[in-house]
Amino acid sequence: MGGGSDMYRQQILDHYKNPRNYGELEEPDFSHTGENPSCGDTITVDVRLADDGETIERVVFSGDGCAISQASASMLSERLHGMTLAELEELDRDDVTEMLGVDISPMRIKCAVLARQVAQDGAKLHEGDIEDLDVTKTEE
Numbered sequence: 001m002g003g004g005s006d007m008y009r010q011q012i013l014d015h016y017k018n019p020r021n022y023g024e025l026e027e028p029d030f031s032h033t034g035e036n037p038s039c040g041d042t043i044t045v046d047v048r049l050a051d052d053g054e055t056i057e058r059v060v061f062s063g064d065g066c067a068i069s070q071a072s073a074s075m076l077s078e079r080l081h082g083m084t085l086a087e088l089e090e091l092d093r094d095d096v097t098e099m100l101g102v103d104i105s106p107m108r109i110k111c112a113v114l115a116r117q118v119a120q121d122g123a124k125l126h127e128g129d130i131e132d133l134d135v136t137k138t139e140e
Helices: 005-017 067-080 085-090 093-100 110-129
Strands: 030-036 041-049 055-066 133-138
Touching: 005 041, 005 067, 030 110, 041 067, 055 067, 067 093, 067 110, 085 110, 093 110
Parallel strands: 030 133
Antiparallel strands: 030 041, 041 055
16 A cells, blocks of 8 residues: 555554444344454454344444454444444455555454454354354454
């Protein structure tokens, strides 16, 4: 990335130091935890759905990890508000790296996509598409 990448780096640091939507929801519609075993990042995502059962009304996260994983979770928590579960499912690795705005090394891509994977797996468990997935582990 060019000169604009400094701006994105600052945005990542801001989200890391001042995470948006950090915490826990009382009575979420679903909650799921995931980890990146290669570096120890852990994220829990709590989601509350609107009355239609499809639209994401509120997302919060908690966890611990590197600046990339935590900033990505913070940014994603803002982006998911108002999305449907179907739109969440369609998010891919490129959407996350575009959201972050910087080139992510192959070693750090698991950190960057952890929150997305946790949210997607939580939604799949909620909808009954998968069963008995205690903890997400990033595979990308």
